[in-house]
Amino acid sequence: MLIVLGLGILWFSGVCAAILDGRRRWVGFASVAAILAAIAALVALGMNVRDEGPQTMTAGGWPSGVGIGLTADMLGVTFALLSLGVLLAALTFEVFNGVRSQSFPALVLLLGAGLTGVFLTADAFNFYVFFEIAMISSYILTGYGDEGRQLRSATIFVIVNLLGSAFFLMGIAALYHQTGRLDMAGIAARVALLNPTSVILSAVLIFTAFGIKLGIFPFHFWLPAVYTGTRPAVAAILSGAVANIGTYGLLRWGGGMLPDELHTAAPMFFALGVISILYGSLQALSRRSVAEVVAYSSIGQVGFILVALAIGGPAGFAAAVLFAIVNAVNKTLLFLSENLRGWLTGFAFAVGAFSVAGVPPAGGFLGKAGLFQVAAQDDNWIVIALVVVGSVLSFIYMFQIYQRRFWTPEVAESANAVASPVSVRAVVVVLAIITLLIGFWPEPVLWVSEQAGQSFATTRP
Amino acid sequence: MNNDMARQAARLLLLPTWMVAFAILIKGYSDSGDGFSGGVIAALGVIMQYVTFGTAVAEKLRPVRYARQIALTGLLLALATAFTPVLRGQSIMTHFPGPNEHATHIGSLELTTPFLFDIGVFLLVMGVCVGVFDLLAHATRRDRS
Amino acid sequence: MTLIVSLAIGVLFAAGSYLLLQHDFIKVVGGTILIAHSVNLFIMVSGLSRGTEPIYPLGDGARVSDPLVQAMVLTAIVISFGVTALLISLIYRVYVSHRSVDIEHLSDFEERLVQLEEQQVPPEPGIGVLEDREVDEDDESDQPDRDGIQRDERATE
Numbered sequence: 001m002l003i004v005l006g007l008g009i010l011w012f013s014g015v016c017a018a019i020l021d022g023r024r025r026w027v028g029f030a031s032v033a034a035i036l037a038a039i040a041a042l043v044a045l046g047m048n049v050r051d052e053g054p055q056t057m058t059a060g061g062w063p064s065g066v067g068i069g070l071t072a073d074m075l076g077v078t079f080a081l082l083s084l085g086v087l088l089a090a091l092t093f094e095v096f097n098g099v100r101s102q103s104f105p106a107l108v109l110l111l112g113a114g115l116t117g118v119f120l121t122a123d124a125f126n127f128y129v130f131f132e133i134a135m136i137s138s139y140i141l142t143g144y145g146d147e148g149r150q151l152r153s154a155t156i157f158v159i160v161n162l163l164g165s166a167f168f169l170m171g172i173a174a175l176y177h178q179t180g181r182l183d184m185a186g187i188a189a190r191v192a193l194l195n196p197t198s199v200i201l202s203a204v205l206i207f208t209a210f211g212i213k214l215g216i217f218p219f220h221f222w223l224p225a226v227y228t229g230t231r232p233a234v235a236a237i238l239s240g241a242v243a244n245i246g247t248y249g250l251l252r253w254g255g256g257m258l259p260d261e262l263h264t265a266a267p268m269f270f271a272l273g274v275i276s277i278l279y280g281s282l283q284a285l286s287r288r289s290v291a292e293v294v295a296y297s298s299i300g301q302v303g304f305i306l307v308a309l310a311i312g313g314p315a316g317f318a319a320a321v322l323f324a325i326v327n328a329v330n331k332t333l334l335f336l337s338e339n340l341r342g343w344l345t346g347f348a349f350a351v352g353a354f355s356v357a358g359v360p361p362a363g364g365f366l367g368k369a370g371l372f373q374v375a376a377q378d379d380n381w382i383v384i385a386l387v388v389v390g391s392v393l394s395f396i397y398m399f400q401i402y403q404r405r406f407w408t409p410e411v412a413e414s415a416n417a418v419a420s421p422v423s424v425r426a427v428v429v430v431l432a433i434i435t436l437l438i439g440f441w442p443e444p445v446l447w448v449s450e451q452a453g454q455s456f457a458t459t460r461p
Numbered sequence: 462m463n464n465d466m467a468r469q470a471a472r473l474l475l476l477p478t479w480m481v482a483f484a485i486l487i488k489g490y491s492d493s494g495d496g497f498s499g500g501v502i503a504a505l506g507v508i509m510q511y512v513t514f515g516t517a518v519a520e521k522l523r524p525v526r527y528a529r530q531i532a533l534t535g536l537l538l539a540l541a542t543a544f545t546p547v548l549r550g551q552s553i554m555t556h557f558p559g560p561n562e563h564a565t566h567i568g569s570l571e572l573t574t575p576f577l578f579d580i581g582v583f584l585l586v587m588g589v590c591v592g593v594f595d596l597l598a599h600a601t602r603r604d605r606s
Numbered sequence: 607m608t609l610i611v612s613l614a615i616g617v618l619f620a621a622g623s624y625l626l627l628q629h630d631f632i633k634v635v636g637g638t639i640l641i642a643h644s645v646n647l648f649i650m651v652s653g654l655s656r657g658t659e660p661i662y663p664l665g666d667g668a669r670v671s672d673p674l675v676q677a678m679v680l681t682a683i684v685i686s687f688g689v690t691a692l693l694i695s696l697i698y699r700v701y702v703s704h705r706s707v708d709i710e711h712l713s714d715f716e717e718r719l720v721q722l723e724e725q726q727v728p729p730e731p732g733i734g735v736l737e738d739r740e741v742d743e744d745d746e747s748d749q750p751d752r753d754g755i756q757r758d759e760r761a762t763e
Contacts, residue, residue: 001547001550004544004547004553005547008540008544008547011540012537012540012544015533015536015537015540018529018533019529019530019533057552057553058552059552059553059554059555060552060553060554060555060556061551061552061555061559067552070553125678125681129681129685132685132689136685136688136689136692139689139692140692143696143699146699148703148704148712148715148716148719149716149719151696151699151700151703151712152712152713152715152716154696155631155696155700155709155712158689158692158693158696159626159634159638159693162638162641162642162689162693163626163638163641166641166642166644166645169645169648169649169682170645170648173645173648173649173652173678174648174652176652176653176674176675176678177651177652177653182674229716491661493659495680497680497684586684589688589691590691593691593694593695596695596698597694597695597698600698600701600702
């Protein structure tokens with residue numbers, strides 16, 4: 001029952017919020033309370049998983065291979081908590097700032113329900129259904145604000161992700177045709193028996209879909225346009241919560257169901273990761289506005305995740321999860337503070353900048369250190385050099401944008417010339433404190449990512 | 462074709478269209494049919510009113526004025542049907558007369574919780590289709606004025 | 607049979623991709639509809655088998671067509687229907703704002719916005735030079751061009 005509690009809370013409160021007018025303060029605060037309740041339910045579920053191992057529930061009371069299964073293991077619960085945390089921060093930010101559209105809280109809640117479903121399901125087609133629920137909510141959220149820039153972002157976002165969903169569905173149908181099963185465990189068991197030449201096509205389709213979602217190198221064209229055009233809260237949601245679907249999908253489908261294909265494709269993952277890191281960092285060096293720099297920085301950071309996946313094995317997966325956690329917190333912090341002013345925001349932005357660059361004590365260095373450690377174990381000097389180069393570049397562009405934004409006097413302002421309320425800036429400062437906390441006390445995050453990385457048996461020879 | 466004839470036909474056909482939609486909903490358990498297709502056909506009846514009578518008249522119909530409420534009622538009904546077994550300790554979406562158990566019949570229709578879920582889907586789809594079409598109908602209206 | 611369906615899927619996907627690259631937003635939406643339909647057909651073909659309807663009671667040893675594939679296709683059709691409705695509302699919104707459904711016009715508008723924003727930014731000092739004037743955080747720095755942008759946006763609505 002605990003598995004579906006968080007999902008049920010989010011879904012029901014999303015529908016209730018859709019009936020009400022989201023612009024009112026009490027509706028916004030009630031939605032924030034709903035997300036908090038769902039986070040509490042997921043934490044309880046996480047503690048259950050830590051004590052008793054993965055929890056399962058099959059819908060309809062059917063036997064395990066027949067019905068649609070829900071499985072909560074450490075990987076899923078981690079990502080669900082991460083995404084809901086980002087949604088909480090973004091929704092609180094926007095509620096304090098003043099919600100402009102009456103469906104905003106409802107959409108965030110429904111997005112949360114979709115994301116929780118994605119991370120907790122053990123059935124391939126159910127994954128697709130929850131994935132679509134989350135994506136449709138995010139399509140509408142991208143257009144929040146209703147200005148020309150948001151419309152263009154929404155248009156690009158919808159069409160590109162529609163293509164991604166089509167590829168994903170083709171991959172699922174192809175896997176079903178080859179294995180005859182839809183539950184993830186059944187597919188994993190049967191894929192091992194198949195001729196790898198036939199499975200590689202399905203794997204390519206699925207990888208393309210998640211690549212589009214993440215925004216890694218060949219599929220990155222939509223990312224800057226969308227992240228810079230949307231409002232800050234929505235950009236934070238997209239980069240901190242929705243992009244997690246890509247990472248989780250590569251881990252679950254690549255590491256869990258198609259491990260041999262992941263191993264075969266590791267050189268290509270590595271190459272694409274390297275290109276993403278270099279491309280993102282070099283582009284970010286030449287940009288002028290905060291949103292653009294952070295958007296191109298996102299391309300760079302997901303390149304690191306791809307490199308971690310290319311290394312593979314439980315250590316590589318743990319490094320990927322660690323990087324995803326740290327990256328989500330960073331990006332939320334940076335996007336939420338992109339339009340604010342004042343010395344509090346400057347401090348928060350500085351923490352975020354140091355985190356992206358990988359400077360202790362801001363938490364970002366954990367991700368890079370994890371990657372460093374995994375690479376050093378394999379004597380992989382290329383990765384070590386890559387991490388160093390990537391960190392240096394990110395330090396340069398982050399420092400550059402920090403100086404441009406908070407040190408030089410500002411003449412051109414963003415849409416509101418009035419200073420934003422203190423509560424809004426408080427949200428950003430809390431995020432910065434969390435980032436510092438991760439840096440000073442990394443044990444929980446390290447333990448969680450290690451557990452998550454061990455969620456599948458290693459088949460790496 | 463005479464416009465008056467179209468209007469007469471549309472006015473007369475609204476309720477029979479809804480009858481057909483409801484019939485498709487009900488016969489889905491022993492023949493081909495579904496809540497989704499029933500909802501789309503019910504929405505088609507309303508859209509027919511838009512096409513023949515124009516936006517100003519058709520937007521006063523009850524299903525159009527309450528489209529959002531209809532859709533959200535349907536969604537709540539479907540969600541309640543799915544999540545109520547969880548409160549009783551069973552899995553999500555466990556249906557009430559289980560497989561091979563006896564169910565109350567009205568004719569050939571069995572009264573089971575899947576039927577309730579389907580009604581929810583029917584209302585949801587009808588509300589959504591009508592709502593979206595209402596939005597687009599207002600586009601053309603503003604354009605002309 | 608599979609060959610013919612595969613050819614149909616290929617033709618649909620090709621037509622959809624061609625339409626996706628057009629300038630007119632409505633044609634782009636038509637392209638996404640075609641691609642979604644080709645994927646639905648692909649799902650159907652992944653479980654293609656001759657047989658009776660998969661509804662109880664079945665005859666003994668009767669071959670039944672795959673119900674799982676039909677359920678998946680139904681779900682996929684509903685999802686693509688929802689997204690198409692969303693895209694059409696987006697077309698409406700774009701049309702109301704810009705009076706045209708050409709995607710190029712949307713991009714041009716965005717570029718004009720960016721140009722106007724860049725023109726207000728004063729020529730900045732280099733990266734290494736820090737201006738050490740006494741910063742007075744003046745909220746009322748003259749921003750006539752910002753209002754100009756607002757007026758421009760409202761005029762196009």
